[in-house]
Amino acid sequence: MNSSSDSLHQPPRKTSLLSFVGRRTRTIIGAIVVTVLLVAIIITLSALYGTQRDKTHANSDSSHKAWELKNFKTLVVFGDSYSDEGRGLYINQHGTWPPVGWQNPVTDLSAVGGYVWPRWTAWYSGGVSAMHNYAVGGSVCSITVTPKNGMAYDIQNGQMSAFLADIRNSTIDVPADETVYAIWIGTNDLGVVGFVQDAQGPGQTLNDYVECVFTQFDRLYQTGARKFVLMNNIPLNRAPMYALKSNGGLPVDQYWPNKPNNLTAISYRMAEIIQSVNTAFKYQSAYEMVIGNRYKGAQMAYFDVHSLFMDMYNSPSEYFNGSQEATVTVPCLTCKDMNYNNCTLVGCMAPDAHMWYDELHPSEQSSRMVAKEFTKLVQGDSSYATYWS
Numbered sequence: 574m575n576s577s578s579d580s581l582h583q584p585p586r587k588t589s590l591l592s593f594v595g596r597r598t599r600t601i602i603g604a605i606v607v608t609v610l611l612v613a614i615i616i617t618l619s620a621l622y623g624t625q626r627d628k629t630h631a632n633s634d635s636s637h638k639a640w641e642l643k644n645f646k647t648l649v650v651f652g653d654s655y656s657d658e659g660r661g662l663y664i665n666q667h668g669t670w671p672p673v674g675w676q677n678p679v680t681d682l683s684a685v686g687g688y689v690w691p692r693w694t695a696w697y698s699g700g701v702s703a704m705h706n707y708a709v710g711g712s713v714c715s716i717t718v719t720p721k722n723g724m725a726y727d728i729q730n731g732q733m734s735a736f737l738a739d740i741r742n743s744t745i746d747v748p749a750d751e752t753v754y755a756i757w758i759g760t761n762d763l764g765v766v767g768f769v770q771d772a773q774g775p776g777q778t779l780n781d782y783v784e785c786v787f788t789q790f791d792r793l794y795q796t797g798a799r800k801f802v803l804m805n806n807i808p809l810n811r812a813p814m815y816a817l818k819s820n821g822g823l824p825v826d827q828y829w830p831n832k833p834n835n836l837t838a839i840s841y842r843m844a845e846i847i848q849s850v851n852t853a854f855k856y857q858s859a860y861e862m863v864i865g866n867r868y869k870g871a872q873m874a875y876f877d878v879h880s881l882f883m884d885m886y887n888s889p890s891e892y893f894n895g896s897q898e899a900t901v902t903v904p905c906l907t908c909k910d911m912n913y914n915n916c917t918l919v920g921c922m923a924p925d926a927h928m929w930y931d932e933l934h935p936s937e938q939s940s941r942m943v944a945k946e947f948t949k950l951v952q953g954d955s956s957y958a959t960y961w962s
């Protein structure tokens with residue numbers, strides 16, 4: 574026993590009423606002093622934080638000023654099949670990257686079963702007069718980090734090269750104060766050709782994937798780009814490809830030959846991966862913008878698409894409007910016989926009732942929701958965005 578616990582067992586000292594009151598008063602005065610000090614510290618801290626918030630976050634009134642985009646005229650997008658509007662199709666058909674200056678057609682032939690979110694954004698935003706969409710289905714951020722799909726259409730090599738060639742050859746016009754650059758990448762990096770199957774390159778970690786995304790913003794920044802949107806990863810652990818059985822997880826899958834039986838293991842693993850990288854994106858975007866000064870003079874919005882998807886997942890009827898009951902677990906496209914080796918895909922009657930187009934891709938209606946929010950984001954008004962400058 575140490576001495577302080579010993580003292581607990583000592584009989585109370587005899588004290589006069591006066592000295593007792595004195596002690597009490599001293600205790601009360603002490604408590605008041607401490608309270609006043611604490612309150613002062615809290616007030617100072619919240620004033621400091623408030624200043625920081627005003628400077629960096631946008632909310633309601635100050636928001637337009639915070640994002641400082643006078644006209645939203647040009648949208649530049651890098652990504653995967655969630656955003657691909659024909660570049661991937663061109664590559665499939667021609668076996669080669671499109672020529673410098675190529676503009677994709679406006680098409681609803683996409684992996685989301687309709688128009689992709691950048692197209693809806695251009696429509697919802699009204700004033701967008703140019704869209705340069707470099708996204709290619711199947712892409713990852715860098716084939717160094719996740720090489721398995723073996724394509725050179727990643728952002729690091731393929732997509733960014735195409736963009737830089739367009740800049741060098743002046744085939745696109747991207748005025749800094751009217752152009753928004755969005756990167757939305759991860760579904761392959763983290764998925765079956767990537768981390769969830771331990772298919773990353775030697776020594777590569779989730780951090781290398783996250784850092785790859787910031788590296789692409791570096792390269793955009795060097796071309797004069799100043800308005801960035803970093804879109805985080807959707808809850809892939811809720812997509813039928815990676816979901817728990819009880820959440821509609823599919824035992825066979827057109828994108829995952831020889832899928833392991835244990836859907837719980839797959840889904841939990843994916844949930845952890847998504848949570849880790851999104852947390853990294855969230856805090857690193859704040860760090861790079863405010864402390865690291867990595868993109869001096871630029872603005873970055875962290876678009877929490879994950880939360881948007883969870884809201885859709887939790888309140889389907891508020892977002893999905895097909896002629897059938899909304900569903901966030903059954904995709905629109907399914908294999909008729911559920912036999913991967915002969916998966917005859919069948920479509921659904923009411924595509925807008927589905928959150929997922931197939932086991933991996935958001936539906937067109939989900940894409941519209943992304944576009945709706947992206948449009949608000951650019952106006953400085955999205956509650957799913959954190960604005961940094």
Ligand SMILES: *[C@@H]1O[C@H](CO)[C@@H](O)[C@H](O)[C@H]1NC(C)=O
Nearest residue numbers: 672673674738739741742743
């Ligand atoms: C684009 O620019 C590169 C180098 O700046 C040049 O080699 C190439 O020929 C140009 N391509 C076109 C189509 O103008």
Ligand SMILES: *[C@@H]1O[C@H](CO)[C@@H](O)[C@H](O)[C@H]1NC(C)=O
Nearest residue numbers: 834835836837838839841842
């Ligand atoms: C499936 O995976 C979970 C989580 O890793 C594990 O707890 C469970 O025992 C596995 N089930 C089977 C049948 O292997």
Ligand SMILES: *[C@@H]1O[C@H](CO)[C@@H](O)[C@H](O)[C@H]1NC(C)=O
Nearest residue numbers: 893894895896925938941942
């Ligand atoms: C569902 O709503 C979207 C707008 O969010 C609209 O474009 C679409 O046509 C609607 N679908 C149906 C089937 O009404």
Ligand SMILES: *[C@@H]1O[C@H](CO)[C@@H](O)[C@H](O)[C@H]1NC(C)=O
Nearest residue numbers: 909910912914915916917918
């Ligand atoms: C796949 O299923 C379709 C329709 O059920 C059938 O016509 C076809 O022969 C099957 N193919 C194979 C390779 O089993």
